[in-house]
Amino acid sequence: MLKIKNVSKTFNLGTINEKKALKNINLTLEDGDFVTIIGGNGAGKSTLMNMVAGVYPIDCGHIYLDDDDISLDPEYKRASRIGHVFQDPMMGTAADMSIQENLAMAARRGQRRGLSWGVKKSELDDYKKELKKLGLGLETRMTSKVGLLSGGQRQAITLLMATLTKPKVLLLDEHTAALDPATSSKVLMLTNKIVDEMHLTTMMVTHNMQDAIDVGNRLIMMYDGQIIYDVKGEEKKKLTVNDLLKKFEEASGSEFVNDRMLLG
Ligand SMILES: Nc1ncnc2c1ncn2[C@@H]1O[C@H](COP(=O)(O)OP(=O)(O)OP(=O)(O)O)[C@@H](O)[C@H]1O
Known part of the structure; x- marks a missing residue:
């Protein structure tokens, strides 16, 4: 279980660039939940993922993985239990190393390095x-x-690396966004297969509204650092892209704006 409790994050506090990126977020994922996350530009989607991964410290609140409070653990310490795949296929793998070396590195994540590599x-x-x-x-x-x-092959390897030692939580931050449509749907299919087979608790940010509806068992929509819509199960399955746009307008009082958003 992943529990995010009263988590807030402000960047550049006290400066003219101050930005409240997350405002008192509360979210609990049960084991095996697969939540898709959508929202306009700057809504706080990536910040939420980064808080769970420990990329930046949270300002207040707590993050629990099962019964462990991991709020103060640095990213490297969380990495053995949290898999993180980013948009850029170059980020998750070491280009100068072979496929098998990359996988071996992933398999040893969180372990002490001995002399035998x-x-x-x-x-x-x-x-x-x-x-x-x-x-x-x-x-x-x-x-x-x-x-x-x-790029697609590399992202597939990254996905495999992130899940090789079954993580407690898998974070996918627009991991198919930089791929062409055919490759993107192939990587998404692989994602579904891996998550399903391993019964992984997963959070996936996507700019593709239809993917957000089709994939996973739960969907959350973010706006201005808050979760403004949270739907699961049968209700989620019945959603259309138009429903999502309407929900967004109702909750935010503004039009959905994300320059990368795909509506279909
Ligand atoms: N490291 C940082 N330093 C300063 N401000 C940041 C930082 N990371 C994010 N922000 C700001 O926090 C807000 C939320 O950003 P975030 O990247 O989480 O949004 P997002 O929902 O992922 O948006 P997008 O869909 O445009 O990627 C934005 O205003 C962003 O500029």
């Missing part, structure tokens, strides 16, 4: 099996440098 044969077999599941033929390119792969 070698990858065992049994590990390689495991990686090959996992790569095969992606259906991209990458299992035949285990020693290729990741920098030689396409």
Whole structure:
């Protein structure tokens, strides 16, 4: 269970650039919940993910993972239990390292590094099996440098790395946004498959309204640092993009503005 309790975050406090990015956020995800997050420009979506990952410290409130209060834990300490995939396929992988080295690095996340950095044969077999599941033929390119792969292949590897040691929470921050539409839907399909098979508790920011409706069991909409709409189950399944736009206008009194938002 992930519990976000009374969490706020203000950037540049006391300056003319002061920005209240999150205002008293309360959100509880049960194990296996898959929540999609939408909202206009600057609504606080990425900040919310970054607070959970520990990229920045929170100003007040608490974040609990199961019964542990992780509010003060630094990002590196949370990383063994929280997988984080970003929009930029270049961010999650090391370009100069091979696919198998990247996977080995991910498998050792949160562990003490010993002297033996070698990858065992049994590990390689495991990686090959996992790569095969992606259906991209990458299992035949285990020693290729990741920098030689396409954006979609790289993002698929990043996804695998983020989930290799089953995380308690998976954070996906517009992880398909930089990909072409066909590759984006392939990576989204893979995401669904991995989340489903591993029963992962997942938060996914997306600028694609239809994806937000189709994927996951819960949807939240953010505006001006707050959660203004939270829907799950059957009610979510019945939503249309028009419903979401209407909800946004009702709750915020303004038009939905996100320069990257896809309505269909
Ligand atoms: N590191 C930072 N320093 C200063 N201000 C920041 C920082 N990160 C975010 N902000 C500000 O906080 C607000 C929320 O930003 P955030 O990136 O969370 O929005 P978002 O909902 O992800 O928006 P978008 O869809 O445009 O990416 C914005 O006004 C943004 O400029």
